[in-house]
Amino acid sequence: MNITELTNRLHAIRDRNDWKQYHSPKNLAMAASVEMAELVEIFQWLTEQQSHELSNDVLEHAGQEVGDIVLYLLLLCSELGLDMEQVVRAKLADSERRFAS
Template identity: 80%
Template sequence: MNTQSLTERLHAIRDANDWRQFHSPKNLAMAASVEMAELVEIFQWLSESQSRALPADKLEHAGQEIGDIVLYLLLLCAELGLDMDTVVRAKLAHSETRFAR
């Protein structure tokens, strides 16, 4: 995934719609949280086995919500001056060290 290219495309959409005024870090974090809640709602009341075997329509819906979350996080990284690839790799390296057996 080329996060720089994705961020550029997101900024083009943002700028064409004059949304930058709304894209503060606070608002983007809250928007990502709302999208996460929408993802959680898909799984609400499902058993463990049902959650692992979503029907096609729910699986597609889950993918859309995951996409929304990732896009908001890309925008948030850009607003904070963070590189998504760098922060994800750093966190993964930290987890590998912390949880290595």
């Protein structure tokens, strides 16, 4: 995944539609949260086993929601001046350090 390319493509869509005015960190965090809630809704009443056995249609829907979440997080990182790859690598290294066996 080339984060810079994806962010540039997102900015092109944002700019073409004059959405930057709505892309404050607060709004982007809230939008990501709403999309996460939509992902959670897919699994809400499923058993553990059913959550591993999604139909193709439901799996595609889940993928759409994951995509929405990631895109909002890319925009949020951009607005905050965070390097997504750097923050993810730092968090992963922290988890490896904290949870090493």
